[in-house]
Amino acid sequence: MSQYSIAVLAGDGIGPEIMQEADKVLSAVAERFGITLNRKAFPVGGYAIDNHGEALPATTLVGCEQADAILFGSIGGPKWDTLPLEQRPERAALLTLRSHFDLFSNLRPARIYPGLESLSPLREDIAKSGVDVLVVRELTSGIYFGQPKGREGQGDEEFAFDTMRYSRREIQRIAVAAFEAAQKRKGKVTSVDKANVLMTSRLWREVTEAVANDYPDVSLEHIYIDNATMQVMKNPAQFDVLLCSNLFGDIISDECAMMTGSMGLLPSASMNEDGFGLFEPAGGSAPDIAGQGIANPIAQILSAAMMLRYSLNQTAPADAIEQAVIATLEAGVVTAELLPASEQHRAASTSEVGDEVVRQL
Amino acid sequence: MSQYSIAVLAGDGIGPEIMQEADKVLSAVAERFGITLNRKAFPVGGYAIDNHGEALPATTLVGCEQADAILFGSIGGPKWDTLPLEQRPERAALLTLRSHFDLFSNLRPARIYPGLESLSPLREDIAKSGVDVLVVRELTSGIYFGQPKGREGQGDEEFAFDTMRYSRREIQRIAVAAFEAAQKRKGKVTSVDKANVLMTSRLWREVTEAVANDYPDVSLEHIYIDNATMQVMKNPAQFDVLLCSNLFGDIISDECAMMTGSMGLLPSASMNEDGFGLFEPAGGSAPDIAGQGIANPIAQILSAAMMLRYSLNQTAPADAIEQAVIATLEAGVVTAELLPASEQHRAASTSEVGDEVVRQL
Numbered sequence: 001m002s003q004y005s006i007a008v009l010a011g012d013g014i015g016p017e018i019m020q021e022a023d024k025v026l027s028a029v030a031e032r033f034g035i036t037l038n039r040k041a042f043p044v045g046g047y048a049i050d051n052h053g054e055a056l057p058a059t060t061l062v063g064c065e066q067a068d069a070i071l072f073g074s075i076g077g078p079k080w081d082t083l084p085l086e087q088r089p090e091r092a093a094l095l096t097l098r099s100h101f102d103l104f105s106n107l108r109p110a111r112i113y114p115g116l117e118s119l120s121p122l123r124e125d126i127a128k129s130g131v132d133v134l135v136v137r138e139l140t141s142g143i144y145f146g147q148p149k150g151r152e153g154q155g156d157e158e159f160a161f162d163t164m165r166y167s168r169r170e171i172q173r174i175a176v177a178a179f180e181a182a183q184k185r186k187g188k189v190t191s192v193d194k195a196n197v198l199m200t201s202r203l204w205r206e207v208t209e210a211v212a213n214d215y216p217d218v219s220l221e222h223i224y225i226d227n228a229t230m231q232v233m234k235n236p237a238q239f240d241v242l243l244c245s246n247l248f249g250d251i252i253s254d255e256c257a258m259m260t261g262s263m264g265l266l267p268s269a270s271m272n273e274d275g276f277g278l279f280e281p282a283g284g285s286a287p288d289i290a291g292q293g294i295a296n297p298i299a300q301i302l303s304a305a306m307m308l309r310y311s312l313n314q315t316a317p318a319d320a321i322e323q324a325v326i327a328t329l330e331a332g333v334v335t336a337e338l339l340p341a342s343e344q345h346r347a348a349s350t351s352e353v354g355d356e357v358v359r360q361l
Numbered sequence: 362m363s364q365y366s367i368a369v370l371a372g373d374g375i376g377p378e379i380m381q382e383a384d385k386v387l388s389a390v391a392e393r394f395g396i397t398l399n400r401k402a403f404p405v406g407g408y409a410i411d412n413h414g415e416a417l418p419a420t421t422l423v424g425c426e427q428a429d430a431i432l433f434g435s436i437g438g439p440k441w442d443t444l445p446l447e448q449r450p451e452r453a454a455l456l457t458l459r460s461h462f463d464l465f466s467n468l469r470p471a472r473i474y475p476g477l478e479s480l481s482p483l484r485e486d487i488a489k490s491g492v493d494v495l496v497v498r499e500l501t502s503g504i505y506f507g508q509p510k511g512r513e514g515q516g517d518e519e520f521a522f523d524t525m526r527y528s529r530r531e532i533q534r535i536a537v538a539a540f541e542a543a544q545k546r547k548g549k550v551t552s553v554d555k556a557n558v559l560m561t562s563r564l565w566r567e568v569t570e571a572v573a574n575d576y577p578d579v580s581l582e583h584i585y586i587d588n589a590t591m592q593v594m595k596n597p598a599q600f601d602v603l604l605c606s607n608l609f610g611d612i613i614s615d616e617c618a619m620m621t622g623s624m625g626l627l628p629s630a631s632m633n634e635d636g637f638g639l640f641e642p643a644g645g646s647a648p649d650i651a652g653q654g655i656a657n658p659i660a661q662i663l664s665a666a667m668m669l670r671y672s673l674n675q676t677a678p679a680d681a682i683e684q685a686v687i688a689t690l691e692a693g694v695v696t697a698e699l700l701p702a703s704e705q706h707r708a709a710s711t712s713e714v715g716d717e718v719v720r721q722l
């Protein structure tokens with residue numbers, strides 16, 4: 001019997017509540033498919049700062065190292081925003097995990113589900129045009145990690161600096177991830193850069209073009225980041241896979257998430273070359289609605305499905321979860337933010353949504 | 362009598378056609394307000410490459426130096442896209458002009474005009490919520506110009522790098538520009554950064570907070586660039602002035618422009634500390650529609666109005682042009698892209714729009 005161990009890092013804000021629902025769903029698929037999913041919880045983020053003095057305690061890191069995958073909730077909140085940059089949850093935990101495990105390949109799907117078009121901030125005809133984008137974002141290099149990074153000088157001439165840096169190898173492996181993904185989708189990669197200004201973008205373009213030669217069945221286009229933010233708004237259905245550097249991917253993936261109008265439905269995967277990964281919802285920790293039982297657990301549940309698919313190679317359970325989620329949406333068992341004002345009375349709670357996904361399984 | 366000299370750089374694509382209409386309008390206001398606007402045309406961009414061997418010939422630069430302001434059309438096109446980065450129109454002409462004249466302060470207004478809401482790619486209720494944003498973008502520093510910038514190494518480990526760099530002084534002067542602008546508008550500055558990742562953004566935040574102390578009547582908020590691209594889509598009416606670094610301003614100003622759905626209406630100003638400036642439409646050179654007499658000249662005409670207002674201190678003629686443009690829009694004398702499919706037959710040509718603005722003056 002297949003056995004896996006999963007490090008569960010629920011974190012802050014709505015993290016713990018939505019993680020509980022993903023946990024229910026994992027128990028249900030484990031039973032149905034006869035696999036063992038050993039889950040072990042570890043502290044992370046603001047919660048870990050408050051209880052263990054740092055955002056990523058050593059025990060948590062070791063727990064992750066011993067696991068086959070990390071299921072991550074969400075971290076951060078106003079309480080920890082005044083800490084020095086290096087100690088804050090986002091940097092100290094999330095960026096450290098990404099870099100420690102070399103999780104260079106970040107997949108962020110964004111689609112507008114049929115029936116949920118009216119949630120999109122886009123004009124109806126655009127929202128209904130069949131939007132289904134996968135942002136493939138490089139996650140362990142670029143201006144996030146490039147050295148040198150610092151501050152120098154005095155008075156008015158004091159200056160700060162960050163380095164955007166990409167090697168051929170780094171670009172190559174993320175480009176390969178994008179082309180592989182496109183092969184299983186609509187066969188189109190749009191690479192986002194700023195090659196009219198940045199040297200890193202020039203190299204990015206060169207390498208993606210070289211990689212494209214190995215994928216004759218996938219088309220490649222290039223688009224400037226400024227134009228990309230426009231096109232995502234004007235005609236998002238033109239895109240299949242958007243291949244981005246770390247910073248541009250941060251920006252574009254959030255724009256794509258918002259375009260769906262249903263952030264609470266969007267999962268993400270961050271993986272390394274061995275298939276080990278961290279799986280987390282696209283939305284944040286939403287401290288404003290935490291603890292009220294109204295947060296949407298679907299993004300967390302779909303993150304668990306991505307984990308099964310990509311890190312554990314368990315395709316059937318992953319498919320089953322995704323189908324159960326679609327059935328849950330179709331049955332109208334959804335949290336308040338997915339409903340129009342006139343239908344708020346029939347909003348389901350966080351745990352009711354989780355229960356329904358389990359029932360649909 | 363007030364006398365000014367203006368360097369006119371029409372450039373490529375639709376540049377020359379729309380410039381011709383701005384020229385008509387300038388002649389008309391000059392006569393009406395009794396000012397002399399001496400205009401002198403200079404080659405720039407792809408046109409200059411083809412005819413003079415470089416995108417910014419020395420005579421053009423000298424012509425700009427001798428003028429009180431630069432009225433710029435648009436440059437670039439597929440024909441020159443394969444040139445090395447340093448020789449391409451955008452970099453060799455536009456970025457060189459910005460840096461040569463220290464045009465650090467870039468103002469990019471974006472509003473959704475009443476009656477034109479249906480052009481916006483945003484949902485109707487959002488498009489009608491009263492969108493009127495001014496992006497204030499730093500234009501001569503940041504990752505566009507930071508050193509070192511280059512390429513090193515061999516094989517797979519070859520890498521490229523760009524430097525994002527900001528000094529206190531550079532941040533201060535653009536922050537002042539944003540607060541000054543906000544004082545004349547709704548009194549709200551939203552500063553866009555990525556302070557959870559970038560050292561330059563940390564300094565950016567510090568300096569804008571210090572500058573804010575001098576403007577007690579203006580409020581200051583900070584937003585991360587990824588969240589900003591989401592908020593511009595979800596609720597653009599919340600913004601008044603968006604203060605951005607060079608790269609983030611490039612991205613956000615284009616998103617704001619697209620959000621209006623009427624790029625052909627948007628002017629921009631790029632100024633230095635002496636009030637000298639370059640004024641150009643927000644849209645590009647649109648080679649696909651060039652030479653057909655269908656391009657919208659309004660953005661170029663409004664750029665001329667900004668020039669009168671900001672560089673020449675001629676408020677009354679600037680107001681008059683802006684009012685004439687509004688009257689022209691209200692009269693429905695507009696180019697095809699502003700009309701729904703069913704009304705394309707009544708589209709005005711480029712020169713008909715220019716003539717109407719002159720008539721309304």
Ligand SMILES: CC(C)[C@H](C(=O)O)[C@@H](O)C(=O)O
Nearest residue numbers: 090091094095250557558587
């Ligand atoms: C929290 C922050 C550092 C992070 C990032 O910029 O990568 C977040 O925005 C994300 O996209 O996961």
Ligand SMILES: CC(C)[C@H](C(=O)O)[C@@H](O)C(=O)O
Nearest residue numbers: 196197226451452455456611
């Ligand atoms: C052409 C390009 C270099 C330029 C920029 O990025 O600044 C353009 O996009 C702009 O915004 O004026």
